[in-house]
Amino acid sequence: MAPKVKYPQRMCVVCRDVTDQSDLLRLSCHDKKFNIYSGTGRSFYLCFGCIEDEKRTLKGLARQCKHGDMKYLSTQLKEIITDVRKS
Numbered sequence: 720m721a722p723k724v725k726y727p728q729r730m731c732v733v734c735r736d737v738t739d740q741s742d743l744l745r746l747s748c749h750d751k752k753f754n755i756y757s758g759t760g761r762s763f764y765l766c767f768g769c770i771e772d773e774k775r776t777l778k779g780l781a782r783q784c785k786h787g788d789m790k791y792l793s794t795q796l797k798e799i800i801t802d803v804r805k806s
């Protein structure tokens with residue numbers, strides 16, 4: 720018997736692994752800034768494994784946000800990781 724899919728499946732934009740939406744971090748991009756998805760705008764997913772790999776994640780983010788400033792993306796990424804760990 721095939722296992723039932725409990726959660727919607729989504730793809731991580733960095734490693735392109737498809738996994739449960741609940742295991743992914745949903746982010747959105749607005750004015751070349753990315754943040755935790757708040758319900759509006761374009762969104763994309765990152766898996767928690769990729770978040771630990773900053774270099775890889777930044778490349779994915781640069782692609783999603785059409786932003787080439789890695790320093791700036793890195794600062795934002797660190798803030799988001801801090802927020803995620805707090806909650």
Ligand SMILES: [Zn+2]
Pocket residue numbers: 731732733734735736765766767768769
């Ligand atoms: Zn990933």
